[in-house]
Amino acid sequence: MAFRAVVFDLDGVLYRGGQLCPGAKEGTEAVRQDGLSVLFMTNNASRTPEQVAEHLRSLGIEADPGEVLNSSQVGAAHLAQMRDGAAEDEPDDPLVLAVGGPGVAVALAEEGFACLAAGDVPEEGPPRPFWAVLQGYGPAMKVHDLHEVAYALHEGAIWVATNADSTLPTSRGIAPGNGALLAAVTHGTGCTPDVVGKPFPRSYGIALDKLGLPSAEVLAVGDRLDTDIEGARAAGLRSALVLTGVHGRADADAAPTERRPDLVVERIPDLREHWR
Structure with a gap:
């Protein structure tokens, strides 16, 4: 296989919380040494690209903010496309409710949106109705944040979710992820969000645009079959499952075709023979 770039998932591939995954530093160094481009792509929308790059550098992994693509950026780009193609009766300056970490509001601002964080909504409500929720x-x-989502949805706001990962790997184990929080709102409102992060192909389409490469020349590396691998396959990328996160070899062997990786390895350095 010949590749010109590697797209790395983060949680469960490069780190778990504040701890490096085995082989992560050596593997990313090998990619750069062999002249391939790197893109760090995560469904975790809580942090800005600058914060993600700083975290990676603190763990000893070389990273630049321009090499980071998070699902907040994908969600904001999706809403911007909807805004730019909206009918004439849509608001000229739509207000968006930002829910999650600071990365959500930053991504919305970069796309030119007026936004208000859930924790900053006045007790009497927003200054004007929310056009959308990201x-x-x-x-x-907090639970209050989910309440604000429900209020906005009942008023007719568009609901876009950055990702629907049910779990999140941490240094202490596996915790509930964004999908669990979305399920709570769905259960309480009957509404269903438009999810844009992995495994939906839009994330990988934006990744390929950032890299300036066709899908055949990019290897996607992840630890989850239901997001990283399925999303890569849907977008036409070859994929590798590393066994440092959520799913194991037995999971890969039992996976349906749309979630089956091209490669399964213990650690990132084990992939070097495939990209050289």
Whole structure:
């Protein structure tokens, strides 16, 4: 296989919380040494690209903010496309409710949206109705934030979710992810969000645009069959499952075709023979 770039998932591939995954530093260094481009792509929407790059550097992994693509950026781009193609009776300056970590609001601002974080909504409500909600994960989220989503949906707001990962790998184990929070709102409102992160192909389409490469020349590396691998396959990328996160070899062997990786390895450095 000949590749010109590698797209790395983060949680469960490069780190778990504040701890490096086995082989992560050596593997990313090998990619750069061999002249391939790198893109760090995550369904975790809580942090800005600058914060993600800083976290990676603190763990000893070389990273630049421009090499980061998070699901908040994908969600904001999706809403921007909807805004730009909206009918004439849509608001000229739509207000968006930002739910999750700071990465959500930053991504919306970069797309030119007026936005209000869920925790900043006045007790009497927003200054004007929310046109849309962009909901991602944030470790400091409160039940109040989910209430604000429900209020906005009942008023007719569009609901876009950055991702629907049911779990989140951490240094202490597996925690509920954004999908669990979305399920709570769905259960309480009857509404269903439009999810844009992995495994939906839009994320990988934006990744390929950032890299300037066709799908055949990019390898996607992840630890989850239902997001990383399924999304890569749907977008035409070859994929590799590393066994440092959520899913194991037995899971890959039992997976349906749309979730079956091209490669299964213990650690990232084990992939080097395939990209050289």
